[in-house]
Structure formats: structure tokens, C-alpha cells
Amino acid sequence: MAYWLFKSEPEVFGWDDLIAKGDAGEEWDGVRNYQARNNMRSMAVGDRGFFYHSRSGLEIVGIVEVCAAAHQDSTTDDDRWDCVDVRAVKPFAQPVTLKAIKADPRLAEMSLVKSMRLSVQPVTDAEWAIVCELGATDPSV
DNA sequence: GCCAACGTTGGC
DNA sequence: GCCAACGTTGGC
Numbered sequence: 001m002a003y004w005l006f007k008s009e010p011e012v013f014g015w016d017d018l019i020a021k022g023d024a025g026e027e028w029d030g031v032r033n034y035q036a037r038n039n040m041r042s043m044a045v046g047d048r049g050f051f052y053h054s055r056s057g058l059e060i061v062g063i064v065e066v067c068a069a070a071h072q073d074s075t076t077d078d079d080r081w082d083c084v085d086v087r088a089v090k091p092f093a094q095p096v097t098l099k100a101i102k103a104d105p106r107l108a109e110m111s112l113v114k115s116m117r118l119s120v121q122p123v124t125d126a127e128w129a130i131v132c133e134l135g136a137t138d139p140s141v
Numbered sequence: 142g143c144c145a146a147c148g149t150t151g152g153c
Numbered sequence: 154g155c156c157a158a159c160g161t162t163g164g165c
Contacts, residue, residue, distance in 0.1 A: 009151085032149095033160075055151050098152080117150055117159060 003123040004039065004049035005112060006064060006086065015051050015061045018088045025067045025087030028120070029075045036120035040084045041070045048139070049086065050123065050131065052112070058098040060131060062091040063139065092135035106130050 006028060008014065018026060031037055047066040053059055068085035101107045107130060111121035123131075132139040 007151090035160090058152075115159095116152075119150085 002043065002047045003125065003128040004043065004047060004066075005052055005060070005121040005123050006049050007052045007054045007119045007121075009055045010053045010057050011055075014053060014057075015088070015091065018051065018064065018086070021087065023067075023087055025065075025085045027074060027083050028086050029073045029083045031073070031083060031119060032081060033119060035118055037080075037082055039120045039122060041082055042122075043070065043084050045069055048089065048128075051088070054119075059095040060092065060101075060135065061095050063089040063132075063137070065089050090137070092132075092137045094134070094136040096131055096134045100134055101131070104130065104134070 013026075028040065031040065043066045045066055045068065049064045049066070050060045051062045051064050053061055064086040066084050067087045070082040070084050072079060073081040073083045098112065101110060102113060107113065107127060110123070110127050111118055115121065128139065
């Protein structure tokens, strides 16, 4: 299983909005960046990701699961743009702030630190475990 | 194919 | 709200 990180502005589409979608989840649409799109094309159903609140919040708030592989983004007719569907798995007991991530030398190579603007990012197995630990949340459940 | 101009993202 | 970083566009 691969791990990812999805960024969204909470005022536009936040964690609570995804929770409200239930088990069916929601299209991760609106991505208009090739690298982010390519990351979504690499995803498999069952892959997990972090949900990060950008611009305000600035913290990882929970764990999501990919529930549909990449397909046409329904918000555009342009066939260059695909997206996956994601659903909420569970919130972090303790949100992990960007500040905390930057303060942890083990996370210095995270895309969140290195490629600040990329909206859909890969996360390594090691980073996944460390962030879940910081979030006081057991990732296996 | 280069690179300047432009638009967008996102931390502060 | 500002502005730095960075991706994209388009003229040459």
C-alpha cells in the first residue's frame, strides 16, 4: 500500500466536509497540476493518505482512503485532468501542525516541507509512521 | 526551445 | 493582505 497527502483549504473543502460525505467519499477534483495528477494516477483503491488543511489551519487533521482509482475529473471536459475519490477514515486524536513537522528532523525530507506548493504528494512509509505517532493515532485500525 | 511575463498557491 | 516560490503560457 502506498501513502499520500492531500491538501485542501478548509474554507473551500475541509475535513468536516469529507466526513459529511460518508463512506461513499468524494471526488478529489479541481487539481490542475500535472505532478499532482500523476500522483493520483499512481494511486490504487485502498491506498491511504493524510488530509492537510492549507492556508488556514496548517495541520494534518486526519486519515483518508482512496475509494476509487483515477477517472475523469467531472468538473471539466478537458481529458487531461483525472482525479481519484477519497473517503474519511478517522481523524487524528491530535492534529499534526506544519510547525511540528518542520521541527522534526526525521520529517525534513517530506514533500510538505520540500515541495510546499504541490497539492497531492507522496508520503514514505517512514514518514507515515512518524506523523501518525505525532498524531497520537494508530494507523492500522 | 528559451525565457520573460503572468497567475496561483500558501506560509506568514 | 502581502509577497515569495513556482508552474504555466506564449512571443520570439
